[in-house]
């Protein structure tokens with residue numbers, strides 16, 4: 001059998017990290033409120049003998065563990081934030097929350113952080129046993145879902161001395177991530193009017209709710225006149241209260257504005273601001289906005305993608321068995337044909353209907369498309385050569401941010417997929433430690449793509465990590 005020298009270390013350490021993933025699955029916490037999940041990651045890093053730094057960039061749930069000496073610095077990036085409202089009973093093939101309205105790991109970040117740490121532990125053990133100079137780090141990064149934890153960490157210089165960054169994301173088909181992702185900003189628009197009795201003195205009131213509704217309508221018209229690549233969505237944070245007989249004096253709406261690159265996204269944001277100002281003018285209210293978070297577009301790295309592909313090809317698909325396939329088939333039966341087609345298309349492959357779990361890896365040369373969403377890994381990828389894997393941890397077709405993803409999150413198949421992703425990442429890390437030419441080509445590739453202007457942080461300089469604004473949201 002083809003073997004990479006680090007794989008025996010991955011297999012030896014996997015039990016501890018499966019336990020961490022299951023513990024994090026059971027304490028789902030959202031954006032900047034991941035206190036128990038971060039504490040579990042810190043405890044495991046210490047138990048594994050890593051030197052831990054907490055409170056990175058002033059964020060209580062941002063952590064880092066380091067081991068090894070000298071040599072290059074290889075970083076494995078992890079996440080552990082969950083999503084609101086997705087609580088779900090494990091392994092149950094129907095929608096049923098464990099606790100109504102509670103959080104759930106609907107994007108697989110319980111697996112994401114634990115596999116990244118498993119890769120770090122395996123590389124550390126390999127460094128020690130082979131006496132190779134090199135340092136390995138695990139970065140526990142909070143608030144990927146909308147909080148741009150890594151952008152704030154990058155701005156604080158947390159990755160300044162890192163040579164190579166490696167990460168992954170749970171999915172259903174194993175593939176190297178070749179494409180980019182969308183830049184975005186998350187902006188709160190707050191309208192202030194004047195409250196008044198809606199029947200007795202409506203003429204004295206100035207409605208902040210009218211203003212917010214007009215802004216939303218105006219942006220709906222703006223959508224007709226923006227680039228195809230752009231996306232705008234919003235959520236009402238504060239509709240001004242539940243009393244129709246009060247002219248609503250204060251409201252707040254949160255926008256996400258996305259486009260291919262940060263400069264294009266910021267141009268579109270300026271147009272959204274004009275719509276907000278127009279709405280305020282029409283209603284004689286005031287509007288203020290605050291950028292809570294922002295991320296750039298991902299920069300893929302050809303030499304590192306090729307190195308990761310070699311390891312993925314060497315390893316093959318995860319060793320799923322008949323029980324895993326039967327389990328996955330029951331979940332796949334809850335999905336639509338379109339869900340399944342979307343999973344294949346997201347890794348550049350033609351849909352097929354005959355598989356609940358992959359018995360293949362996406363071959364080199366497949367046009368794996370850009371990520372349709374955004375990720376704060378992007379900002380790391382602007383300052384450090386970065387490579388990522390799509391791991392296979394769920395039935396093919398499992399949608400992101402769905403109850404099905406939560407339900408499968410601690411199944412044997414998810415944990416096998418987690419170990420598999422860790423093995424591909426660890427091997428790529430070891431290759432980067434051993435091969436200074438690979439590191440140089442990765443650096444050159446990044447420099448060529450970034451261009452002379454360098455990285456420009458998409459956050460306004462006054463923005464602070466929105467720990468209080470986002471915690472629990």
Ligand SMILES: Nc1ccc(C(=O)N[C@@H](CCC(=O)O)C(=O)O)cc1
Pocket residue numbers: 144145146147148169184295371372373374375376400
């Ligand atoms: N490999 C992935 C990375 C991120 C996501 C994702 O769904 N990200 C969210 C949050 C990203 C953000 O707002 O920064 C999104 O696009 O809405 C999905 C797959």
